[in-house]
Amino acid sequence: MRIAILGSxxxxxxxxxxxxxxxxVELLVHGRGSHGAHMAAxxxxxxxxxxxxxxxNDVFFSLEAVGIPPHSLGTIDFxxxxxxxxxxxxxxxxxxxxxxxxxMVLCLSNGLGHAEQCIEILGPQRVxxxxxxxxxxxxxxxxxxxxGKGQTVLGSLPGGPGELEAKLLLDVLSAAGLEPAxxxxxxxxxxKKVLLNIAINPIAALAGVENGVLLRPDLFSAAFSTMLxxxxxxxxxxxxxxxxxxxxxxxxxxxxxxxxxxxSMLQDIRAGRKTEISVLNQAIVVRGxxxxxxxxxxxxxxxxxxxxxxx
Ligand code: PAF
Numbered sequence: 118m119r120i121a122i123l124g125s126x127x128x129x130x131x132x133x134x135x136x137x138x139x140x141x142v143e144l145l146v147h148g149r150g151s152h153g154a155h156m157a158a159x160x161x162x163x164x165x166x167x168x169x170x171x172x173x174n175d176v177f178f179s180l181e182a183v184g185i186p187p188h189s190l191g192t193i194d195f196x197x198x199x200x201x202x203x204x205x206x207x208x209x210x211x212x213x214x215x216x217x218x219x220x221m222v223l224c225l226s227n228g229l230g231h232a233e234q235c236i237e238i239l240g241p242q243r244v245x246x247x248x249x250x251x252x253x254x255x256x257x258x259x260x261x262x263x264x265g266k267g268q269t270v271l272g273s274l275p276g277g278p279g280e281l282e283a284k285l286l287l288d289v290l291s292a293a294g295l296e297p298a299x300x301x302x303x304x305x306x307x308x309k310k311v312l313l314n315i316a317i318n319p320i321a322a323l324a325g326v327e328n329g330v331l332l333r334p335d336l337f338s339a340a341f342s343t344m345l346x347x348x349x350x351x352x353x354x355x356x357x358x359x360x361x362x363x364x365x366x367x368x369x370x371x372x373x374x375x376x377x378x379x380x381s382m383l384q385d386i387r388a389g390r391k392t393e394i395s396v397l398n399q400a401i402v403v404r405g406x407x408x409x410x411x412x413x414x415x416x417x418x419x420x421x422x423x424x425x426x427x428x
Contacts, residue, residue, distance in 0.1 A: 119142075120136060120145070121212070125152075134261065136290075136293045145176070148179075153180050166263040194285075198224040202393050203391070212238075223247035224244075229400045230396055246271070251266065267375065269297045312347045315398045323421055326383075329375075350410055
């Protein structure tokens with residue numbers, strides 16, 4: 118199976134490293150910036166829960182500054198988009214060039230709206246809903262640290278491929294230790310992940326702490342209340358969510374499993390990058406306003422995270 122990882126930051130590099138260990142998988146790993154350049158020049162080091170080195174003999178590293186290799190065009194079975202939410206249209210365009218006739222795409226980025234962007238560029242018949250709760254961060258360029266074992270959920274979207282079409286990929290993800298699960302309601306799966314991110318990311322980023330610190334009762338209560346505001350908006354949009362007790366349990370479980378992880382928003386702030394607040398808490402505020410629902414906690418977190426970030 119030929120897989121392309123497009124937008125290989127922390128999460129993409131983790132998926133690249135683990136998928137490279139599966140027999141029969143050929144990988145194209147596309148990155149940018151100093152991390153991408155380091156991988157292309159020297160390879161990729163995985164550290165944390167598992168530790169090994171990935172060289173040019175194991176995968177093909179390509180660089181945004183150079184472009185995708187012409188010999189890969191039209192050859193890829195599955196493209197995994199793992200970049201920041203703002204990169205999705207560009208990465209979906211690359212996927213469009215790389216995929217073979219039956220090829221399919223999944224976008225593991227945080228936030229709301231990226232599946233729709235993929236559908237616009239590739240058509241609904243090629244797009245799965247997908248989420249990941251694996252925790253990964255980059256201690257230095259060319260190195261990714263697997264800080265917490267999570268799950269990879271794949272699901273179907275209206276007019277999109279189903280479990281049968283996902284079967285081979287689910288098997289490969291399982292062999293890689295990426296803990297795949299199938300959801301027949303891809304939209305609910307995307308929202309469940311967004312609710313975790315709106316609860317965890319801005320609070321961990323503002324407090325400057327690893328995810329596990331949010332298990333402290335005062336911070337947990339702030340995170341869960343933020344999550345419930347988002348859940349109210351989702352339910353108004355007729356998304357089939359589990360009840361509040363189960364949402365609380367999922368939040369606790371992800372914080373525990375990724376307790377030593379530095380969440381992506383804190384990584385962005387520390388690196389001086391734009392955060393994903395606009396597709397997370399800001400998206401909740403906008404959708405809440407549309408539905409006439411007040412979301413003051415999310416609104417306050419948006420203002421505070423934006424105040425931290427200087428363009
Ligand atoms: O954005 C992140 O960091 C991740 O989605 C998660 C699961 C919250 C782990 O830190």
